[in-house]
Amino acid sequence: MYSRRNFLKTAAITTAGLFLQGGLYTTSAQAAQAGPEWWRNAVIYQIYPRSFADANGDGTGDLAGIIGKLDYLQTLGINVIWLSPVFRSPMDDNGYDISDYCDIAPEFGTLAEMEMLIAEAARRDIRILMDLVVNHTSDEHPWFIEARKSRDNPYRDYYIWRAPRTDGSAPDEQRSNFGGSAWEFDATTGEYYFHLFSKRQPDLNWANPQVQQEVHRMMNWWLDKGIGGFRMDVIDLIGKDVDRGITSNGPRLHPLLQEMNAATFGARDVLTVGETWSATPEIAKLYSEPARRELSMVFQFEHITLTWDPQDGKWTPRAFDLREFKGVIGKWQKVLADIGWNSLFWNNHDLPRAVSKYGDPGRYRIESAKMLATALHFLKGTPYIYQGEEIGMTNVRFESVEDYQDAESLGLYRERIAAGVSHEAMMEGIYANSRGNARTPMHWDASEHAGFSHGKPWMKINPNYREINVAAALDDPGSIFHHYRTLIRLRKEYPVIVYGDYRPLLDAHPQVFAYERQLGDQRIVVINNFSGQLVELELPADLRDLAGESLVSNYGPRNVLGRHLTLQPYESFAIALGTPAA
Incomplete structure (x- = not known):
């Protein structure tokens, strides 16, 4: 032997x-x-704070709840927590609309608690990866409040403004990712501002050096507090050229990232990962080749979009084809074999639960969840685990679209219903691919509200929490949880x-x-x-x-x-x- x-x-x-x-x-x-680089053999665990653990009983997950679960994460064996945004925000898009980059949303806790989380995680050899959202801010950010006061306001050029056409309509036909026009009229100044997401998420103008300097200053402020780096939300959009209709992979993207690297994290021992829906393998090398001094790695989504309709996107799902999938994985493994680095993931806060998408959430839930974990964790790259993935949490079928508590699902539902798509067809798309599937509260035990909160949760719990929960997984040596522990240990050995x-x-x-x-x-x-x-x-x-x-x-x-x-x-x-x- x-x-x-x-x-x-x-x-x-x-x-x-x-x-x-x-x-x-x-x-x-x-x-x-x-x-x-330590992050090459690390395993990263993503937390969606609103849905992870609620310590004060108000129904919303918080930083104190995360601190209380650090021993659990240490037992799992992970090295890094990717924390979805906890910055101050009006929560139009559940925290991805930031009104103050240097403060914490009250529903999540305080800046002192954030500092405690960083310190307590470090005591367990776990680093904190902050979710950096700098393509846009909230419309309640002080910069935007000032920008819309007048056309000559000093902050006006922090955002992207254009005059209406002669008939008063929007400057062009560009669309928001959440449905409707990407332009919103501001009556005070008589111009339109650009927003690729909600109208309450105006896009920053990265052609303005002052915007760059403000963002760099903020990033260094967080890095000085001891965080382990940044996950960069839709970072491929910051180099956009709106007037030419170029939103992703714009002409200034890579120079902007190189300037950011030099001004902030480049000389520090941290991890940076960019969310880049538009990346190809060749483009990914531009981001992650060390000599270019941009990012550690990127998230690419080619394997994810294989189950989306080519014309209608994720709202009209199509069957998973394993041969197509293997071709995509093989391509990325080959192209980034010696230059750059892969991020490995099945799901995140924007995607459906892996076992529901690629496995069998019923009869073979445990077997297929373990299979998906094994298939991913032995690939070359850094694996990411989304909260609940390690216990095999599944998608949910809520009766009402409102129960999904998701700006994207609600916006696209209204737009498509108005365009003639049937309620039934749209709901099937939501059941398969809504972001709400990943955002139902974490299942800690079989008690009321799944042990997530002593109060009424902000979002409905998946009814299967009595069978699928952390307490049961910890007690079962053959559970999905212990399978993940083995995979994480093997990676380090x-x-x-x-x-x-x-x-x-x-x-x-x-x-x-x-x-x-x-x-x-x-x-x-x-x-x-x-x-x-x-x-x-x-x-x-x-x-x-x-x-x-x-x-x-x-x-x-x-x-x-x-x-x-x-x-x-x-x-x-x-x-x-x-x-x-x-």
Whole structure:
């Protein structure tokens, strides 16, 4: 049997930047590229504060609630908390409309509590990643309040204003992502301001150097408080050229990011990840190639949009095609193999629950949730876990659209109903893809309100919380939670998971996602059945009859790869390969 001790001994050597090549240890370009950055082998946990844990019983999650759950997150093993916005905000878009970047929304707590969270997390070797929303502000931000007072106000140019057309209508036909025109008329000054999201979220004018300086000053203020970096909301929009109709990947985007890097986080040991819906693999390299001095990594969404209708978007879902998905994953793994870095995720606060989207939320919820975790966490890149993903929380089917408490869903529902889309069709799109699916409160136990709050929660709880909750998961050694703990531990023990090359296997198979990771003589094979059926599988010739150590599985341990395999529904496993089987 292959020795785990020998595997880990080799792993310890490769961690130092030396790789075993044909019996000789040599420094590789990959080692140099990997660098010392701690975030390459980190696992990040996203918290949506409003829905995570409520300590004061007002029905809204808060910072004190998060502090009270830090031991739980330490037990899970994560290194970083990505905190969705907690800045002061009128909450038109649940905090993504900021009215004061240097204060905390009262419903979440105080600045002193934020500082306590940073300190208490640090005591547990956990860093805090703040959600930076600088494409736009709230219309209640002091800058915008001043800007709309007069056309010659000193803050006027902090935002994007244009005169109406001769007939008084909006300057052009650009649309908001939340429905309707991207232009809102301001009667006080007789001009329109630009907003790519809600009309209460006016876009900042990044062509104005004063805006850049204000944002840089604010970022340094937070970095000086000891945060671990920033997740940058829709950062690909800040280089826009409105007059040419260019909103994403505008001509000034990368120079702006390079200036931001130099002025703020570039010399600090922190993580920066950009939300970039428009990124291609080649564009992602521009963001994350270290020599360019922009960001650590980006979120790309090509694998997410595969289940969206090409014309109608996410509101008309289409079936998941595993072969398409494997092609996308393989492309990103290949292009960013040696330059740049991948972010690995299934879901977040804007996306549906992973087990409902890609697995089976019913009969095989546990098996498919573990399979999805294994398939993701062995890829090259930094994994992200969204709150509740580690216990297999699911989408919810509320009867009323209002129950989803989501500006995007409500805005698009009204617009599409008015355009003739049926209520039933729109609700099916919401059931599948509304942001509200991810924002139902966290399930801590089977008590009233799922242990989230002693008061009435701000949003309805998913009714299945009595079966799906943290307390039950902690008590069950075979739970999804403990599966995630194993995956996180393995990532810290095996450098091949972090730095190894990616080789796709069985690309044409319609039900199985399989791949190999290799670093020197270290090899891990990962096989995942994405279906609820038994699958008979014939392995490639170079993998047949190999034995090794079963690292993780969701049925029984797999130590040998035979010529043929029979995979159970949603079966998933990873083997560290060694000597041929006897």
